[in-house]
Amino acid sequence: MSLKSCKRFIKRIGFSLASILPFGLLRSASGRDVLMLNYHSIQGWDVNEVIRTNNSYRTLDEFEMDILFLKKKYSFIDLPTFLSYAKRQATIPVNSVLLTFDDGLSVVYSQIRPILLKHKVPAVFFINPHFIDNKDLHYQRKKNLLHKSLKDNDLIGDFESASNLLKDAGISSKSISSGIDQISYRNRKVLNDLARCMSFSFDEYLTKNKIYLDSSQIKEMIEQGFYFGGHSLDHPDFNELSIQEQYEQTVGSIDEVCEMYKQKQRVFAFPRNDNKIKNEFFEMVAPHCEASFGVGGMIDDEVAFHWRRTDIESSQVKACSALKFYYCKAIVKQLFGFGIYKRK
Numbered sequence: 207m208s209l210k211s212c213k214r215f216i217k218r219i220g221f222s223l224a225s226i227l228p229f230g231l232l233r234s235a236s237g238r239d240v241l242m243l244n245y246h247s248i249q250g251w252d253v254n255e256v257i258r259t260n261n262s263y264r265t266l267d268e269f270e271m272d273i274l275f276l277k278k279k280y281s282f283i284d285l286p287t288f289l290s291y292a293k294r295q296a297t298i299p300v301n302s303v304l305l306t307f308d309d310g311l312s313v314v315y316s317q318i319r320p321i322l323l324k325h326k327v328p329a330v331f332f333i334n335p336h337f338i339d340n341k342d343l344h345y346q347r348k349k350n351l352l353h354k355s356l357k358d359n360d361l362i363g364d365f366e367s368a369s370n371l372l373k374d375a376g377i378s379s380k381s382i383s384s385g386i387d388q389i390s391y392r393n394r395k396v397l398n399d400l401a402r403c404m405s406f407s408f409d410e411y412l413t414k415n416k417i418y419l420d421s422s423q424i425k426e427m428i429e430q431g432f433y434f435g436g437h438s439l440d441h442p443d444f445n446e447l448s449i450q451e452q453y454e455q456t457v458g459s460i461d462e463v464c465e466m467y468k469q470k471q472r473v474f475a476f477p478r479n480d481n482k483i484k485n486e487f488f489e490m491v492a493p494h495c496e497a498s499f500g501v502g503g504m505i506d507d508e509v510a511f512h513w514r515r516t517d518i519e520s521s522q523v524k525a526c527s528a529l530k531f532y533y534c535k536a537i538v539k540q541l542f543g544f545g546i547y548k549r550k
């Protein structure tokens with residue numbers, strides 16, 4: 207059993223054990239005022255999803271069941287209400303929940319938005335300005351597409367040229383496929399050259415497949431009462447970046463979203479995991495960011511304006527069981543003195 211499946215197995219046992227305990231008791235014992243949830247997509251919408259993130263998402267029915275459960279047990283709050291609480295300017299309704307969605311995928315407009323409107327649920331969407339209007343595609347998705355093209359077409363157009371392109375990007379590998387695997391955010395530009403070499407067009411793919419939201423959809427959603435924030439310019443792995451680059455990705459995306467869509471609230475959600483982000487970075491962005499959001503569940507963060515969100519989307523169990531487990535985890539962490547996440 208791999209480490210990943212072992213972890214999943216242990217988590218499933220945790221979900222089962224926690225599900226015996228009463229929800230209300232766990233929630234109040236955890237002392238959590240606000241629940242912050244992050245979602246991305248809907249199962250089956252995106253053929254690239256499993257390869258890209260290894261995530262499992264909710265089906266549309268399961269997502270609606272989450273919403274109905276949350277509506278029964280919590281009060282949904284919008285971004286301004288959350289921010290006034292976050293800045294200690296207001297008290298928050300008891301058992302509040304803030305719903306957030308990362309990546310700006312067009313499924314949030316076509317499938318998620320109608321459910322949120324139906325149940326009158328507010329939400330915040332974190333987007334990557336470089337991908338909006340399908341101007342470009344995330345490098346990991348490009349890698350998946352090239353892998354698929356290699357598989358479908360046996361032989362690529364010019365093997366030698368492709369090998370040379372990889373070599374020029376500092377990648378030596380036995381096959382084009384393993385070379386593609388080694389491409390990181392840093393040398394992502396080689397993907398465009400490789401695609402040309404393989405007679406594959408990302409532009410054509412994006413014309414046929416509207417992966418991301420377009421500006422008119424975003425404007426319509428804002429008119430309908432939803433809020434938008436930055437999710438970095440083009441979704442890099444922040445661990446590959448210098449602090450200056452992290453700053454530019456963060457403040458740049460907040461600026462663009464605020465300017466383009468007249469958003470007053472300056473908020474940001476980290477692409478991927480934020481555990482290794484240093485205090486120095488938060489000090490740099492503090493004057494430009496009212497609140498930032500990460501992942502990592504129900505503990506506080508030593509950075510006062512940074513909030514850790516909980517993921518029930520990939521839990522593969524009902525919202526009630528997943529949340530019971532995460533409340534248990536929060537209680538245990540607090541008991542053992544790990545209730546606040548410390549950074550370097």
Ligand SMILES: [Zn+2]
Nearest residue numbers: 308309477478
């Ligand atoms: Zn993301």
